[in-house]
Amino acid sequence: MYTTKSLKKLALLGAIGKPLKISSTEFMHHISASSKTAARVLKQLEEDGYISRKLVAGGQLVQLTNTGIELLKKEYVDYQQIFCKDYADLELYGHVITGLGEGQYYIAKDGYMSQFRDKLDFKPFPGTLNVRLTDQSSQMRDNMDFLQPLIIHGFSDGERSFGGGKCYPIEIEGIKGAVIIPDRTHYPADLLEIIAPVKLREMLGISDDDEVKIVVKNPQKCK
Template identity: 60%
Template structure:
C-alpha cells in the first residue's frame, strides 16, 4: 500500500500531535486490509521511521515522526499544485475603512507577538489596517483554500482566553504584511484585518476610502 495513505489515516486520528492508542484490528478498518496486513504495515512504518510506536495491552500507542509529517506535507504541496496550479499570485482589491479599535489590544499580547515574529518574520505594529473588499474580490477569496495559512495558536492568561487564528502572508504596495483571520470573529467576510511591521496608514499615506491592492503570495514564492 502507498505509504502516505496509512500515514494520512493516522494523522486524521490525531497522531501528528499526540500518541493515539489503536489496535491492528482497528487500524485494519481504516485501511481496508486484514489485521495481519495492518500489523505488518505499522511495523514497516516504524522501521522506515515514519512513526514511533509503543506496544501496550490491547494494541499500541503511535505518533508520527518528523519524517512522517514531512512526507504528508510534501503530499499536500503536490495536491495544491494539482488543484490550485502554479499560476499568478492572488490579487484582492478593497477600500480602507475605520476599524473598531480592538486590533491594538489583541495584537499587542506577548504570546501573539512571539508567534508573529517567529512564524511571519516580523513583529507587527500594534494595530490593524481594515480593508473592505469589493464584490469581485470577495468571490476570489474562496481561492484562499489554495494558500497554506500560517497557524497562530491560542493561549490563556490569568484573566481570559485568547483564541487561535490563521495568517496569510501578503504584500501591500511592496510592504510585507499579513491578513489575520481569528478563529472566532464578528467581522463580515468582506472585511479583512491586516498586520504589518509598520503603521500602514502612515507608511502608505492611506485614509478611509482609499483603494488598495493586496497581493497574496503562493507558498512556493514566499519560500523563495
C-alpha cells in the first residue's frame, strides 16, 4: 500500500543520489501515518531492496537503490500512458564507430528477426550501426529509460539460448530504425547499436567518426 507512495516522498525529499537523514516521526507526516507505521514502512522498503538504510543518532540515513529508482521510473511510464502527455522526442548526437561485428550473427536469427518484423514493422538489414554518443548526449541517454520500450523476448534454437532485450524506435538522419539494447550487454551506456531496414553506412554515405543525429521516438505522444 505504502511502497510507491513512500518511495516517491523519499525521492522528492532528496533521497536519490545521496543519503537523506530522516526520522520515523518526520516521515509519518509525509505518508499520513503513525510513527510506528512509518518505521515499519521504512524497514519493509529496506527488506524489499528499494532503499538502503543506516541508523544514526536522531534518525536514519535513507537512499533509494537502483531497484527503487526503477520502480518509480515504471510508475512514471504508466502515468504517461494514462494521461498521454505530448512529451517531446529525444534528440541525441554521436559519432559512427566500428563495432565488434556481432550484430549480423544475432539479428539474422529467426527468433529475433520475426519479432523485429512484427514489432518494428520492418525487416532489419543483418547488421548494426554503432554510434558513440557525444558527452552532452551521453548525459541525456538516461532519459530513454522514461520511454516505453518494445520488448524482444529471448528464445532457444534447440542448440543454445538467446537472451532478450529492448528496442526503441528512432529516426537516424530521417531513416526509420531502432536502438536495440540487449538485457545482457558488455557495451557501455554511451554506445548505441542501431538497426534499420537498410545498410545505414551506404544509404547515408557515412563512415567512422562522422556525426549523426538520432531522434528517439516517444510512443506516449498523443495522436
